[in-house]
Amino acid sequence: xxxxxxxxxxxxxxxxxxxxxxxxxxxxxxxxQISRSYPQRVNVPINQPVPFSHEHHVNELGIACQxxxxxxxxxxxxxxxxxxxxxxxxxxxxxxSPLLEPVRESYRTGIPIKWKKVNDLPDFVYFNHSIHITxxxxxxxxxxxxxxxxxxxxxxxxxxxxxxxxxxxxxxxMRPRDQVYNFAYDWKAAAERYFEQTGRDxxxxxxxxxxxxxxxxxxxxVNKKQLSDCWICHR
Amino acid sequence: MQNELIQLTGDVRRKPIxxxxxxxxxxxxxxxxxxxxxxxxxxxWRSLDELAGTPEFARYVEDDFPDRAGLLSVDRRSFLKLxxxxxxxxGVAGCARQPQEKIVPFVKKPEQLIHGVPLQFATSQVFGGYxxxxxxxxxxGRPTKIEGNPDHPASLGATDVWMQADxxxxxxxxxxxxxxxxxEVSSWDQFVRAMNAALAQQRxxxxxxxxxxxxxxxxxxxxxxxxxxxxxxxxxxxxxHDPVSPDNARAGARLALGQDVDTIxxxxxxRRILSLDSEFLLGDPGSVRYARDFSQRKRVxxxxxxxxxxxxxxxxxxxxxAKARTTACR
Numbered sequence: 079x080x081x082x083x084x085x086x087x088x089x090x091x092x093x094x095x096x097x098x099x100x101x102x103x104x105x106x107x108x109x110x111q112i113s114r115s116y117p118q119r120v121n122v123p124i125n126q127p128v129p130f131s132h133e134h135h136v137n138e139l140g141i142a143c144q145x146x147x148x149x150x151x152x153x154x155x156x157x158x159x160x161x162x163x164x165x166x167x168x169x170x171x172x173x174x175s176p177l178l179e180p181v182r183e184s185y186r187t188g189i190p191i192k193w194k195k196v197n198d199l200p201d202f203v204y205f206n207h208s209i210h211i212t213x214x215x216x217x218x219x220x221x222x223x224x225x226x227x228x229x230x231x232x233x234x235x236x237x238x239x240x241x242x243x244x245x246x247x248x249x250x251x252m253r254p255r256d257q258v259y260n261f262a263y264d265w266k267a268a269a270e271r272y273f274e275q276t277g278r279d280x281x282x283x284x285x286x287x288x289x290x291x292x293x294x295x296x297x298x299x300v301n302k303k304q305l306s307d308c309w310i311c312h313r
Numbered sequence: 314m315q316n317e318l319i320q321l322t323g324d325v326r327r328k329p330i331x332x333x334x335x336x337x338x339x340x341x342x343x344x345x346x347x348x349x350x351x352x353x354x355x356x357x358w359r360s361l362d363e364l365a366g367t368p369e370f371a372r373y374v375e376d377d378f379p380d381r382a383g384l385l386s387v388d389r390r391s392f393l394k395l396x397x398x399x400x401x402x403x404g405v406a407g408c409a410r411q412p413q414e415k416i417v418p419f420v421k422k423p424e425q426l427i428h429g430v431p432l433q434f435a436t437s438q439v440f441g442g443y444x445x446x447x448x449x450x451x452x453x454g455r456p457t458k459i460e461g462n463p464d465h466p467a468s469l470g471a472t473d474v475w476m477q478a479d480x481x482x483x484x485x486x487x488x489x490x491x492x493x494x495x496x497e498v499s500s501w502d503q504f505v506r507a508m509n510a511a512l513a514q515q516r517x518x519x520x521x522x523x524x525x526x527x528x529x530x531x532x533x534x535x536x537x538x539x540x541x542x543x544x545x546x547x548x549x550x551x552x553x554h555d556p557v558s559p560d561n562a563r564a565g566a567r568l569a570l571g572q573d574v575d576t577i578x579x580x581x582x583x584r585r586i587l588s589l590d591s592e593f594l595l596g597d598p599g600s601v602r603y604a605r606d607f608s609q610r611k612r613v614x615x616x617x618x619x620x621x622x623x624x625x626x627x628x629x630x631x632x633x634x635a636k637a638r639t640t641a642c643r
Contacts, residue, residue, distance in 0.1 A: 153429035160419040188420050195414040 118235035124194050127180045129229060136225040143217065143259050154206040158193050161185050197221065197232045204313045213298050214253045215244075218261055225261045238311075245305040249291030252298070265290055340365045428453065435462055438479050441559065442529030443467070443598035447476055456483055461601065471601050520546020528555050562591075580606035586623040594633040607636070 135141050144150060146159040161184040168178055184191045199205055217224065222233030234240060244251055254272045257263055265287040273280055284290040295302060304310065345365050349356060362370040425432060432451045437444035446465020450458040459480050463470035482488065492499045515523050523546050530536050543549060566574045578593060580603050593603050610621035625637035
């Protein structure tokens with residue numbers, strides 16, 4: 079009697095047994111990954127009423143973040159600029175662009191443009207921009223390379239673990255205050271400049287970002303002990 | 314599953330008041346009527362059971378959770394079904410996407426406003442016709458808190474109840490939000506038009522039909538505008554009325570000094586004070602300052618061993634009287 083099953087079936091059956099064991103696990107993991115990031119709309123450009131491009135205005139024209147997000151250093155909210163700010167230029171240039179019609183209309187009628195919020199924490203989380211900027215946390219770390227975004231999207235989902243990763247060890251990411259808006263940061267060059275500004279001895283230059291950050295936590299009086307306490311973010 | 318759930322919860326729903334197992338005792342209406350007829354005063358009741366004072370009712374009232382018998386009567390299988398459903402549904406709440414929120418910026422941003430940071434304005438609160446310096450905190454354009462202005466002599470940074478309460482006026486639902494014409498909503502344009510027509514008529518009679526009623530005005534600007542108006546309409550009259558006013562105090566000052574004056578008390582210099590029915594610690598435009606000056610003189614410091622002394626004669630009990638060394642009250 080010929081063999082019904084070819085000898086290769088042995089391997090096949092072994093593989094399928096393992097696959098059967100592993101498949102549910104893989105499915106669960108994939109599912110959890112999707113369910114964690116899909117509702118957060120990570121890396122999805124959001125359709126805005128005006129296709130505003132940071133790439134264009136920040137990278138090519140070199141407008142500073144504070145020109146438009148003027149309260150970011152002083153307030154909990156960074157806020158989006160009033161129509162007036164756009165019109166300070168667009169009443170002179172590209173005045174006929176159809177893409178800018180909503181801006182002109184808002185200026186004419188006095189009805190604000192309604193931007194869709196891209197980065198949105200749940201309402202039970204307290205967040206404050208000004209403290210992060212004054213303690214040398216760069217926009218880039220939280221908002222990614224927004225200077226290269228044609229249409230704004232959020233680069234990561236703002237999970238609690240991500241906030242805590244920094245709150246437990248802020249020295250990993252801290253920069254001198256004047257480097258907060260820099261999207262091409264080089265810690266070595268920044269450290270040298272910082273030592274010069276503060277009149278420190280160059281012989282003690284830090285050997286890593288971490289060491290530099292530790293020095294900055296001391297200089298900026300960051301209270302690391304309480305930073306991962308629940309009440310900091312859930313008040 | 315759905316149907317079962319509804320049935321189950323239907324089961325758990327509140328039952329009428331009956332003793333478990335036992336039949337309902339009939340309410341003896343005759344006895345109730347008799348009780349009502351013989352009792353005096355108003356009788357209140359919420360159900361006939363209460364009125365009749367049945368034993369079921371007494372049990373119902375005594376029991377903290379009268380309905381729990383229904384919950385306990387769920388059998389094991391139904392209980393497991395309910396528990397399973399609760400467990401299965403518990404996770405659903407976490408799966409919701411956050412709703413898309415909007416950022417709505419200004420079209421033209423008011424100067425100095427920083428979103429999320431309150432602004433402080435120096436302004437004044439008028440009390441008894443006098444302005445008192447205050448600082449008002451404004452959150453995103455909404456006034457939320459009043460504090461005294463440390464640079465103002467009538468406040469020195471302190472406030473009283475009237476100043477604190479003044480902010481509520483902004484949110485008074487009775488506060489008019491538009492121009493009204495005989496109770497109908499109108500507009501400023503129409504107001505100005507109607508006003509101009511009426512004034513044109515008055516010009517012919519030099520204001521003989523024009524009468525103005527106002528509170529006491531101490532604002533120099535407003536007083537000047539009033540004077541200009543009266544110059545233009547010499548026949549017009551301006552009447553002043555305040556619900557509470559220091560008219561008697563002014564009349565007294567006129568008697569004493571022969572001219573119209575407002576008195577400013579220097580409690581920081583007074584060693585003996587006699588107050589005749591004057592509540593200067595609370596009811597006067599200068600009260601906040603007076604209270605501070607008065608209490609400063611009560612403090613014994615190095616180099617000053619004597620406290621001030623106050624005697625009060627008053628017709629009703631007041632805060633000032635409570636602070637007096639001797640009060641005569643009739």
